[in-house]
Amino acid sequence: MDMPGEEYKGGGIKISRNAAIFIACTFGSSLLLVGLLCGLLPADDPCNIQVPEPTEPPVEPVETTKALMTTERAEPTPSPGPTASAPQPWDSLRLPTDLIPSHYDIGLRIYIDDEQRFVGSISITMECKQSTHLLLLHSKELNIIPTSVRMLSVDEGWLLPKGPPRLFPANQYLIVEFDEMLTAGKSYIFTIAFYAPLEDGLVGLYRSSYQANGETRYLATTFFAPTDARKAFPCFDEPAMKVTFNLTLIHEDGYIALGNMPLLRSESAGTGWTRSVFAKSVPMSTYLICFVVCDFVEKNTTTGNGVLLRVWAREDAKDSLDYALEKGAQVLDFFDGYFGTQFPLPKMDMIAIPDFAAGAMENWGLITYRESALLYTPGVSSSSNKQRVCAIVAHELAHQWFGNLVTLEWWDDTWLNEGFASYVEYLGTDAAEPDWGMTDQFVSADLQTALDADALITSRPIIVDVETPDDINQQFDTISYNKGASILRMLQNFLGEDTFRKGLANYLDEFAYSNAKNTDLWRVLTEAAVEDGKADIKVEEIMRTWTEQMNYPSINVTRDYTSGFTLSQNRFLINPAANTTTDYDDLGYIWYVPLKYTTSAAPNFTDPTLQWLEPEREQVSIDFDDGMTSEDWLLANVNAYGFYRVNYDEKNWDLISKQLTEDHEAIPISSRAALISDAFNLAVSGQLSMVTAFNLTFYLEDEQDYVPWSVLNQVLGYVDLMLSRSQAYGLFSTYMRRQVEPFYNYVGWNDTVGSHLDQSGRVIAISLACGYGNEDCVNTAIEYYATWMADPENNPVPPNQKSRVYCTAISAGGQEEWNFAYQEYLSTSVATEKNILLAAMGCSRIPWILNSYLELSIAPNGTIKAQDAENVAGYVASNTIGSDLAWDFFRVNWDFYRNEYGSSVFQFSDLIESVTANFNREFQLQELLDFIETHPDQGTGSRAFAQAVDQTRANIRWMEDYEEEVMEWLEWAVTA
Structure with missing residues (x-):
């Protein structure tokens, strides 16, 4: 891409260089008059005005101003025309579209160590689409300097505000009114100055800390998604308002600054201060803006396509960066090829933040991570930590295309970002670690999680109206992530891989650097299907039934045991007695269902038969043509690609159970996992006998694969939770201890043998065996922990088994065992070890x-x-x-x-x-x-x-x- 130079581009305003210099000089003089925030004019200001170095802004103290501006509902003066009681623009959660931004110039001075605050100025280039006298921006907990507020028109000169700006806290708006109307078709530059505390929080622009050599060190970092860029600077904080921006940070010497774009230059900004100036960005949404001021170290590589990839962390975690660096490069190159569009920035930074609310945030060109999501320490971290790092790196890198290059238009389509990233993270992880069986792991990790959450009457459709700021935050849930990923996986399966990829490539090409809605995706995928001779697949019509109504169907398969079977569907609810009254719309709670099936008479798990259930047909009858007998089983939803549960008549369940007992490997891993989950959830909902569900568990004496045991751990974990205070719990523990014992004996404690999936299976086997009181397991765990306590410098516990060993020993022990864990928690600098100890300390009895x-x-x-x-x-x-x-x-x-x-x-x-x-x-x-x-x-x-x-x-x-x-x-x- 064409990397911009350092000159001011002026956004959408078309003026000569001399005029630009005159305007910049006039603007610079006005800023000087109000002492604009400590010298924050860009260093390449054409007038070369020397602004005094920092003093306190000439306004009231932070606490007083903040209280005045954020605690009361501040109503602006009603505009001429409508009555005061009529709805006003600030009453809407959505910004008006009278003014559309095209470019930001952001300048911030960040005081990290002592004063713990930041001061800043911003100029926003915008185009007036419809005449207005009103400007609405988002602002949250910022202290505005009223005398700094200006609006400049090239043709009309300065427009002064009608009184000081006001806040409307309900929708987090800063309201600026002007005496004169802004003219449609003209461009303007709005400027404003502000300041706020640099709080030790987790959102907006905040301060994080860590310990090094016995001292506390600090850094400034950001977390703006979805609506907290407004805590760092006033802005049009909506995803559709994609703009370019220039960023200048002034920070204390001894720190480095990172941003979305490459650093153009770093220079002195006076005694003790450094000015860092970044390249102009590509068009992007405000929630993706990111910057970090820290004293971290990095490791780097260059990807196959020439992208500089760097990973950053505090210095004593430097040796934990190699895995993320290696896999990040592999995944970035894989996505370049898979999506047919190369990563558009010249660099990618990934940084581990000591204080971080989420797992990671996909800021374009500067991804921020919780430490445990980026750092992997061989010999200390477990294989599950390793998989988490690879998967989250893949998830965030996928966002660079889905979310960053093409962005959702509004937060009602949050799933377009998160569902895509949650699905293709499995593809990226599989490309980097092909022996991990990620296709099967999807079933236990994402699919079953989504099915569980979406079985409640208090679930929601994937696409819902978003009416408040809290509504926006609540879109980031299991429905957007896991269900979104699951229905995309289903879509890929019935469209076919080639058609699906063609559609994605066309989608990214058509909407690059802009915004899209779900209907845009459906249209492009339908076009790809038509090109590939699949005109009968109407993607939008099909997918509306999965995105515009909540829950999912239970598919009822009933055989006549002579010639064929029938299919029907009904809405699945885990509690069918629940009050089904809801505010959400629905489509009759009936779905377009792609169902793939096979039989033991002619098993075909790679290309099973596809049968559609359509809303207009209550029942579908199918004849067998493969020599099926009454003693052969029928298996539907092969490899669990469909987002639904399947229920059979009692005899077919018995035939499946018999097959599992005799030779469970005749049925693939994903299907075995789905059978267990379906049976227990159908039983809970009253559609299947609980005895039938429990009978399926007999075969577990022979099961040695991780994914079915993982699903079993979920469904029987619910039974465990329900019976935990029941007189039946002793019997349940005895049964579970007996069923897991062969698996436990098979895997043993030696973590040096077996594949990644073997190690994952070992974790579950040991966890269940110890949890249900297997004497050998409990004693081994206690012995490991005691050995460690006797020699704290040498931890003998296998990394993969730390969670269960620590928990078991602390549960069986007392204050001494707990105190030891707490002291280790305080002393370790390894993030994953801290997490394990934190969980284990909750195991005390x-x-x-x-x-x-x-x-x-x-x-x-x-x-x-x-x-x-x-x-x-x-x-x-x-x-x-x-x-x-x-x-x-x-x-x-x-x-x-x-x-x-x-x-x-x-x-x-x-x-x-x-x-x-x-x-x-x-x-x-x-x-x-x-x-x-x-x-x-x-x-x-x-x-x-x-x-x-x-x-x-x-x-x-x-x-x-x-x-x-x-x-x-x-x-x-x-x-x-």
Whole structure:
């Protein structure tokens, strides 16, 4: 691409160089008059005005101004014409389109070490599309300097605001009114100056910290998605407002600055200060802007297509960067080829941030990561950590195309970003690590997670209206990520790989550097299907049924055992007794269903028969043509590509169960996993006997593959949760201990043998064996931990087994074992080790230790980072001894959790889900309802609370309907 030079381009304004110099001089003089924020004019200012070095801005103190400007609803003066009671532009969540930006010049001076604040100025070039006297920008918790506000028109000169700018906090708007109307068709430059504290937070522009050689070191970093660029500078903070921008950062000496684009130059900005100037960006949305000021070190390589790839971390983590660097280069080159469009920037930086809310953020050209998502330490980190690093790197690199190059038009299509990245991360990981079986792993990791979440009446369609800022944050959930990925995988399967890739390439080509909606994608894929002779596949018509209504179907397969079978569908709900009243639209809760099937008479798992179920046909009858007999099984949804569950008549279930017992490998891994998940969930919903579901588990004595055991761990983990305080739990533990014992004996403890999937299977085998009281497993774990305690400098625990060993030993031990883990948590600099220890400390069976742990997690200026406090509550809640403690603690400390996480993308909903997960009694439901009623301000947790109520009701029903039945089956199975 054509890399811009350093000269000011002027956005969309067409003026001569002399006129530009005159305007810049006039503008520079006006900034000088108000002492504009400490010398933040670009160094290549054509007037070469020398602005004084920093002093305090000539305004009120930060705290006072912030309070005045953010706590009250500030109404602007009504415009002439409409009455004051009529809807005003600032009442809408969406910005008006009277003014459209084309370029930003951003200047920031960041005080990291002592004063902990930032000051800045911004000029925005914009075009007036429709005459207006009103400018709306997003601004959140910024202190505006009123005398800095200017609007410049090349033809009309300066336009002064009508009074100081005002805030409308409900929609986070900064409102600027002008006496004169801005003229349609003309371009303008708007300038404004501001300042704010550099807080130790997790969103916007914030300060992070880490320990090195006994001292605390700091860095400034950003997390703007989806709506927090407005916390760093006033802007048009919507994804459709894609613009170019120039960034200049002034920071203390001793730090380096990174941005989306390459650094053009770094120069002195006065004693103790450095000015870093970055190249002009490609057009991009504000939520993707990123910059970091730090003292980190890097490793680098150049990809096959000539992109400079660098990975960054604090110096003592430098040796943990190699894996991400190697796989990042491989994945970047793979996506270049797969998408048919090369990565358009000259460099890609990936950086590990010590304090980070999410797993990673896909900022264009500068991806930020939580440390555990980027750093892999051989010999210390586990194979699951290794896979997480590779998968998240692939996910974020996929976003450089899906999300960055082509961006969603509005947040109701969040899944266009996240669903795509969540699906193709498996393709990228598979290209980098072809022996990991990522195709099968999708079934256990993404598909089943999505099916579970979407079975609730409190789910939502993939595409919904977004009406508040909290609504935007709540789009980043399992439905957008996992269900989005799953329906794209289904789409790829029925379109065919070649047609799917052709459509994606055309989509990226047509909408590069702009925005798209889901209907644009469907159109392009349909066109590709027509080109490939598949005109009967109407992509939009099909996919509307999967994106515009929530839930999914259960496909009923009923055989006559003579000539054929029939197919029908019904809406699947995990709790069919739930109140189905909802605010969401639907299409009759019937779907276009691509169903692929095969039989034992003529098994074909690579190219199975495709049969469509269409909304207008209630039932489809199919005749066998492969010599099928009444003793042959029928298997539908081969390899689990369809986003639905399949139920058979009782005899076919028995035939499948018999096949699994006799030779389970006759059915592929993904299908075995789906059978287990379908059976137990259909049983919970009342569509299948619980006995039939449990009968499938007999074959597990012979199962040695990771993916089916992973799914079994999920579905029986639910049974475990429900029975944890039931008299049936002893029988359940005995049965599970017996079923996992052959797997445990097969895999052993030697982590040096076997493939990556073997190691993953070993983790599950040991986790289940120890968890259900296998004596050899428990004793081995305790012995490993005791050996480590005796010699803390030499940890003998196999890296893959640390989670279970630490948890088992702490559960069996007391204060001494817990204290040892805590001291190791404080002393280790390895992020993944910290995470494991943090989880293990929640395994104690001593209530006062758990309560102290909860208190420690929210202590001001404590040893546990803010990014991890909600995890501690979840870890304690997952412990039967600690579940009530965590729920009580959550309620008592609601204000802390609401203030800290209530506007977060992921953390708040995860916290609510974890502290209510085991609720299955009426009194718990009532406590939950009472709490919701007395705490109506739920932020981004409103949907999570509604889902917790729905799930609790489903759990209560499960206990009422199945506790005795399961107990009777377990009594029979254990004694059989």
